[in-house]
Amino acid sequence: GNSVTQMEGPVTLSEEAFLTINCTYTATGYPSLFWYVQYPGEGLQLLLKATKADDKGSNKGFEATYRKETTSFHLEKGSVQVSDSAVYFCALLEIDDKIIFGKGTRLHILP
Amino acid sequence: DAGITQSPRHKVTETGTPVTLRCHQTENHRYMYWYRQDPGHGLRLIHYSYGVKDTDKGEVSDGYSVSRSKTEDFLLTLESATSSQTSVYFCAIRSLGGTNTEAFFGQGTRLTVV
Numbered sequence: 001g002n003s004v005t006q007m008e009g010p011v012t013l014s015e016e017a018f019l020t021i022n023c024t025y026t027a028t029g030y031p032s033l034f035w036y037v038q039y040p041g042e043g044l045q046l047l048l049k050a051t052k053a054d055d056k057g058s059n060k061g062f063e064a065t066y067r068k069e070t071t072s073f074h075l076e077k078g079s080v081q082v083s084d085s086a087v088y089f090c091a092l093l094e095i096d097d098k099i100i101f102g103k104g105t106r107l108h109i110l111p
Numbered sequence: 112d113a114g115i116t117q118s119p120r121h122k123v124t125e126t127g128t129p130v131t132l133r134c135h136q137t138e139n140h141r142y143m144y145w146y147r148q149d150p151g152h153g154l155r156l157i158h159y160s161y162g163v164k165d166t167d168k169g170e171v172s173d174g175y176s177v178s179r180s181k182t183e184d185f186l187l188t189l190e191s192a193t194s195s196q197t198s199v200y201f202c203a204i205r206s207l208g209g210t211n212t213e214a215f216f217g218q219g220t221r222l223t224v225v
Contacts, residue, residue, distance in 0.1 A: 042218065042219075098156060
């Protein structure tokens with residue numbers, strides 16, 4: 001079946017550091033890809049999305065590019081802030097309308 | 112905020128008792144989903160619905176049933192709760208629109224089975 005694999009956490013960075021969270025997927029066809037963020041005690045919020053190959057999703061300084069050739073959708077941010085501390089989930093939308101999530105990556109940003 | 116409400120927000124129940132969690136939406140979205148979130152497992156799909164009375168299983172459906180008798184409500188039932196079903200449960204909704212539509216999540220229900 002389809003699956004999403006993302007890097008294990010926690011990831012700890014200093015403020016203003018560069019962030020990369022890796023995400024790779026296995027899927028039939030060309031699924032839509034998403035990054036969600038979860039702040040403590042809350043539900044998931046959509047961070048960005050890409051629906052076809054080479055699309056770049058971006059929001060709040062975060063970016064991810066849909067790479068069909070490497071089946072990847074890595075999340076990046078050039079300069080992280082303390083307020084970015086959260087859990088980040090990579091996800092894909094299957095052809096049968098199921099949404100499959102990775103296990104999540106916890107991010108800690110130190111001031 | 113997307114119009115999605117989960118109830119109850121917290122519940123403690125005893126092993127062997129039935130439990131029903133409710134997800135209510137005001138967006139008239141076609142798709143509704145139930146997930147559970149556990150440490151080390153991320154979010155796992157329990158069941159989902161693609162319309163009234165149309166539901167399908169996810170990857171961890173054993174021990175759970177669902178019903179959707181009207182567009183706005185999606186109920187998740189644990190027929191006989193077990194300690195392994197202690198978890199945080201999230202409902203999500205998604206509109207019809209092909210692959211360009213994302214899911215919106217509720218605030219979650221924390222269920223403890225003792």
